Amino acid sequence: MEQATPDPERQLQPAPLEPLGRSDAGLGVTVDEEAERAREEGSGGDTMTHNNFWLKKIEISVSEAEKRTGRNAMNMQETYTAYLIETRSVEHTDGQSVLTDSLWRRYSEFELLRNYLLVYYPHIVVPPLPEKRAEFVWHKLSADNMDPDFVERRRIGLENFLLRIASHPILCRDKIFYLFLTQEGNWKETVNETGFQLKADSRLKALNATFRVKNPDKRFTDLKHYSDELQSVISHLLRVRARVADRLYGVYKVHGNYGRVFSEWSAIEKEMGDGLQSAGHHMDVYASSIDDILEDEEHYADQLKEYLFYAEALRAVCRKHELMQYDLEIAAQDLASKKQQCEELATGTVRTFSLKGMTTKLFGQETPEQREARIKVLEEQINEGEQQLKSKNLEGREFVKNAWADIERFKEQKNRDLKEALISYAVMQISMCKKVGFGFNEDICIFRSTYKFL
Amino acid sequence: MAGGPPKALPSTGPHSLRDMPHPLAGSSSEEAVGGDSTPSPDLLMARSFGDKDLILPNGGTPAGTSSPASSSSLLNRLQLDDDIDGETRDLFVVVDDPKKHVCTMETYITYRITTKSTRVEFDLPEYSVRRRYQDFDWLRSKLEESQPTHLIPPLPEKFVVKGVVDRFSEEFVETRRKALDKFLKRITDHPVLSFNEHFNIFLTAKDLNIYKKQGIALLTRMGESVKHVTGGYKLRTRPLEFAAIGDYLDTFALKLGTIDRIAQRIIKEEIEYLVELREYGPVYSTWSALEGELAEPLEGVSACIGNCSTALEELTDDMTEDFLPVLREYILYSDSMKSVLKKRDQVQAEYEAKLEAVALRKEDRPKVPADVEKCQDRMECFNADLKADMERWQNNKRQDFRQLLMGMADKNIQYYEKCLMAWESIIPLLQEKQEAK
Numbered sequence: 001m002e003q004a005t006p007d008p009e010r011q012l013q014p015a016p017l018e019p020l021g022r023s024d025a026g027l028g029v030t031v032d033e034e035a036e037r038a039r040e041e042g043s044g045g046d047t048m049t050h051n052n053f054w055l056k057k058i059e060i061s062v063s064e065a066e067k068r069t070g071r072n073a074m075n076m077q078e079t080y081t082a083y084l085i086e087t088r089s090v091e092h093t094d095g096q097s098v099l100t101d102s103l104w105r106r107y108s109e110f111e112l113l114r115n116y117l118l119v120y121y122p123h124i125v126v127p128p129l130p131e132k133r134a135e136f137v138w139h140k141l142s143a144d145n146m147d148p149d150f151v152e153r154r155r156i157g158l159e160n161f162l163l164r165i166a167s168h169p170i171l172c173r174d175k176i177f178y179l180f181l182t183q184e185g186n187w188k189e190t191v192n193e194t195g196f197q198l199k200a201d202s203r204l205k206a207l208n209a210t211f212r213v214k215n216p217d218k219r220f221t222d223l224k225h226y227s228d229e230l231q232s233v234i235s236h237l238l239r240v241r242a243r244v245a246d247r248l249y250g251v252y253k254v255h256g257n258y259g260r261v262f263s264e265w266s267a268i269e270k271e272m273g274d275g276l277q278s279a280g281h282h283m284d285v286y287a288s289s290i291d292d293i294l295e296d297e298e299h300y301a302d303q304l305k306e307y308l309f310y311a312e313a314l315r316a317v318c319r320k321h322e323l324m325q326y327d328l329e330i331a332a333q334d335l336a337s338k339k340q341q342c343e344e345l346a347t348g349t350v351r352t353f354s355l356k357g358m359t360t361k362l363f364g365q366e367t368p369e370q371r372e373a374r375i376k377v378l379e380e381q382i383n384e385g386e387q388q389l390k391s392k393n394l395e396g397r398e399f400v401k402n403a404w405a406d407i408e409r410f411k412e413q414k415n416r417d418l419k420e421a422l423i424s425y426a427v428m429q430i431s432m433c434k435k436v437g438f439g440f441n442e443d444i445c446i447f448r449s450t451y452k453f454l
Numbered sequence: 455m456a457g458g459p460p461k462a463l464p465s466t467g468p469h470s471l472r473d474m475p476h477p478l479a480g481s482s483s484e485e486a487v488g489g490d491s492t493p494s495p496d497l498l499m500a501r502s503f504g505d506k507d508l509i510l511p512n513g514g515t516p517a518g519t520s521s522p523a524s525s526s527s528l529l530n531r532l533q534l535d536d537d538i539d540g541e542t543r544d545l546f547v548v549v550d551d552p553k554k555h556v557c558t559m560e561t562y563i564t565y566r567i568t569t570k571s572t573r574v575e576f577d578l579p580e581y582s583v584r585r586r587y588q589d590f591d592w593l594r595s596k597l598e599e600s601q602p603t604h605l606i607p608p609l610p611e612k613f614v615v616k617g618v619v620d621r622f623s624e625e626f627v628e629t630r631r632k633a634l635d636k637f638l639k640r641i642t643d644h645p646v647l648s649f650n651e652h653f654n655i656f657l658t659a660k661d662l663n664i665y666k667k668q669g670i671a672l673l674t675r676m677g678e679s680v681k682h683v684t685g686g687y688k689l690r691t692r693p694l695e696f697a698a699i700g701d702y703l704d705t706f707a708l709k710l711g712t713i714d715r716i717a718q719r720i721i722k723e724e725i726e727y728l729v730e731l732r733e734y735g736p737v738y739s740t741w742s743a744l745e746g747e748l749a750e751p752l753e754g755v756s757a758c759i760g761n762c763s764t765a766l767e768e769l770t771d772d773m774t775e776d777f778l779p780v781l782r783e784y785i786l787y788s789d790s791m792k793s794v795l796k797k798r799d800q801v802q803a804e805y806e807a808k809l810e811a812v813a814l815r816k817e818d819r820p821k822v823p824a825d826v827e828k829c830q831d832r833m834e835c836f837n838a839d840l841k842a843d844m845e846r847w848q849n850n851k852r853q854d855f856r857q858l859l860m861g862m863a864d865k866n867i868q869y870y871e872k873c874l875m876a877w878e879s880i881i882p883l884l885q886e887k888q889e890a891k
Binding site: 226229230233234236237240241243244246247248250251254255257258261262264265268271272275276279415418419422423425426427429430433434436437440441443444 | 702705706709712713716719720723724726727729730731733734737738740741744747748751752755758852855856859860863864866867870871873874877878880881884885
């Protein structure tokens, strides 16, 4: 896939670094032209390491992981892993890269970044983080977070996370993201200052809370349903795959037991001795080959895991939409009832039950002045309500438009990535079959030649 | 041969055997020997059989032994060995066509035994009879009785734990049939055993039960002789060559036992792996149903895993049916061979004891009495027979294990080839739409 020729204008000016989804700006995010163009060209795959929307092309890598000890909020000693993030800018002309920034971050900071993005870009399918704790492990792999293999795979996962953001047409422009890569000290304070935690709708945290929406958007309900199913099927797949890996490990390792006994047997044989000896040796080699095979398969599992978590992100967008829709309906309902109240007051008819109506009946009518005052208040409220409803509707439509655009982008990325994952899985299996089959073929050749003189 | 053979009763009728596959059509391990039949000396064998100067322990040559019968049989043996080259073979036996018989008292399986021979011992050129396991067991006991100086091939195990194994399942019956066929073929190939009367009757008699009931004593001279060896004497030292055979068999059986256990464990692990695979493949199908563009690729992967599962099942079946039985057979063989060695020891012990007794009598003319000579003769024949059989056994063992191990490697290769093909075939499917895009 070819890259877009960098706009010469853009190269001279600093790229817009403000987060486009600000608390006061509401949720009216517009997808601009450049992002559209990039999406058409395909912003996944090999453009992952290059960011067309920045001042210069940049390369991001999470190059190291280090065990650290420090004091936590409770002033207690704790051990954690820190990851080195290096940012390089690539000179357009000669392709040389220069290290521009390098800092250490721990997993919790990545989490903070993601939580921030989730709040400020509710219509975006935000790339997921690698798992916090090792799950879907088969027995030989350790579930320990400090295990070097786990740390290594997490390092790769974190790098992937940053690259996904950097290649997202909208997210890549976020200031907080930029600062994450460049501002070592005080970054946490900067993020917290945005007040995003307050903005976060606590209702979304209640996973099982249902909002009864009267007119749900079918596309979103279907999508939510899809994301649920996808999560379920990938979880199942990962669980079974882990069991398959376990069993395969067992098969290979038991073959290793042949090694010694064939060797011992070969000692008492004359003609057969050589053949048996090499058969035994082959069994040892065979048994030890499983470690590499399964390590390669872990990479495939990680690719699936990313989409398992992506499904969650997809679902989150649907939920936010659901919530928006719900709020809208409540607001509309509220407005309608206020209008009715107003009408009743004005005409003097009481059709709906109201507390005021009751007290009026019990304690006597109110004065015309009092009634006028109330009507006035209601009219103001109705006005306000209508304005709010209008803007909510607008918000809603914008959200749907933008969310749907990102969802389409996500779908294409998903199809591409998963197809590639399946291909490399198949290639892995093929090379394994060839290697192991070759080993057995060697056996036959040796037997054949050993017995030549029989 | 002792006495005149009783007239063989007409068999069930030699129906046209021309439509049966010629015994040599499918090469069995023994018959595939071909040109490489010159056994190189094993550490245990003094001489190979092609040697005309067969030297016996007492320093005599075949013609010079004091028992004419044994020498002639030795000569016969030499001749026949030269003949066993495939072209001049004159006896062919095949076991096939298992059939279930349901009677009021019991249910059992019979196998068809087809014999083709030009030997004079057979009245007809072809025979076809039906036998059940019991009959094979009878034959084996009779052979052990009548040919105690020879190594009698093993039979597959008699008893099966009911409930664990289905005695009438296709796999079990087929495995047993193969083992029974092997058993008869080994006897057929043996220059002495193949001429045994009981063997002849087994192959030809229409109703074997008549013979069993009559309990006709068809013991060979040797059998008769060894039968009367008293077991009371203890051997001081086993001669080196026989001790070596004993040690070899001990280690051999031990190693085979270990291999058998490992093989069983592997099969068990492979079956458990298969169970998981059978769950793994279909999940891709479930996923495929959710997707649009990915539907075909995912379905392809599901089918692929299904194919690999089937290939694995075939591999484990092969291991169970072809690999394990041969291991078991050789373990049983080793056990019976060790018994023969012990018997040999008894014969030698008796001889040595009697010889010593004579020496102690302190006569002026230490004339060796007749019965001591008989003992010596007995011992020398035993030793010769045993050594010859041991060499034959070693050759066959080499052939069998060569075929077995190569066969197992080959089956594994086939499994990996099937998997390889399955995965290679879906690569174009996975790549397809990407290019079309």
